[in-house]
Amino acid sequence: MQLATADVSYRIAPAPEDPALTRAVTGTDQTGAPVDLNVVEERPLTIYLNAREIVTAMTIGDHPRYLGLGFLLNQGMLKRSDRVTRVDYDEEVETVVVRTERQTNHEEKLAKKTRTSGCAVGTVFGDMMEGLEGLELPDTPVRTSDLYHLSHVINRTPSLYLAAxxxxGTVLCRGNQPLIYMEDVGRHNAVDKVAGWMFSENEAADDKILYTTGRLTSEMVIKTALMGIPTLVSRSGFTAWGVEIARQVGLTLIGRMKGQRFVCLSGEHRLVRDADPAAQPDELRHSGRKGAA
Incomplete structure (x- = not known):
């Protein structure tokens, strides 16, 4: 279903007005005056792969099937070639079960795990670099005019980020068109939802851009590369290991994307500089935001 937001039509858009995603609370400000706020909900979601419990993630509760699928894919516990027979979600017990035809190697993956800097789930099973060796990302050009347009549209899209x-948030884009916009309390959850949607829809990755509000960490870079997406963009900053891995795999890595400004630390060869930065509005803040991230 196409959802119109501003001058763009998302295939999946944020739902800041969904009462299930936020809760009204009352507090006091620095002067002692009462303050009413909407705060984001957190709910546990337990993910199973066939009969095996894998992990319990804290999530806002939307798109649980995409989150379950994407988490298993991005941890290497599902292969892109796997045939998923069913994805069952039980709202009452907050559980999603992903069922496959073949027997998976999840026991081996569970035996070895590394804690990373991510919030919410934040755990990578197995070797973090597994699957990157020999990976070649497509050299799809990235126009700076498209990047400026995406930043302008995404930052003005009604969202939980702006509301609470x-x-x-993580947005899957093609050219200057945002396609799906996923949000969650953990940036990795939002990316996993995108991965689950792409798998479900058999969506190609070679012509896509992934835009995130979160930091460009090693795990964000690894997940983007393993999804086959050649360009990762954020309005936030970088970690050194994230930059190092992006350069190793040839990922175009762009951060600090605000108004006229951005910094590219990897994959410069994809950039087509077809827009004058001085002609772009210099927006250093997100207007309309009511809460702190």
Whole structure:
């Protein structure tokens, strides 16, 4: 279903007005005056792969099937070639079960795990670099005019981030068109939802851009590369390991994307500089935001 937001039509858009995603609370400000706020909900979601419990993630509760699928894919516990027979979600017990035809190697993956800097789930099973060796990303050109347009549209899209804060967003884009916009309390959850949607819809990755509000960490870079997406963009900053891995795999990595400004630390060869930065509005803040992230 196409959802119109501003001058763009998303295939999946944020739902800041969904009462299930936020809760009204009352507090006091620095002067002692009463303050009413909407705060983001957190709910546990337990993910199973066939009969095996894998992990319990804290999430806002939307798109649980995409989150379950994407988490298993991005941890290497599902292969892109796997045939998923069913994805069952039980709202009452907050559980999603992904069922496959073949027997998976999840026991081996569970035996070895690394804690990373991510919020919410934040755990990578197995070797973090597994699957990157020999990976070649497509050299799809990235026009700076498209990047400026995406930044302008995404930052003005009604979202939980603008309504309540304390949340991350990830947007799958093609050219200057945002396609799906996922949000969650953990940036990795938002990316996993995108991965689950792409798998479900058999969506190609070679012509896509992934835009995130979160930091460009090693795990964000690894997940984007393993999804086959050649360009990762954020309005936030970088970690050194994230930059190093992006350069190793040839990922175009762009951060600090605000108004006229951005910094590219990897994959410069894809950039087509077809827009004058001085002609772009210099927006250093997100207007309309009511809460703190």
């Amino acid at each position: 804060g304390a949340i991350h």
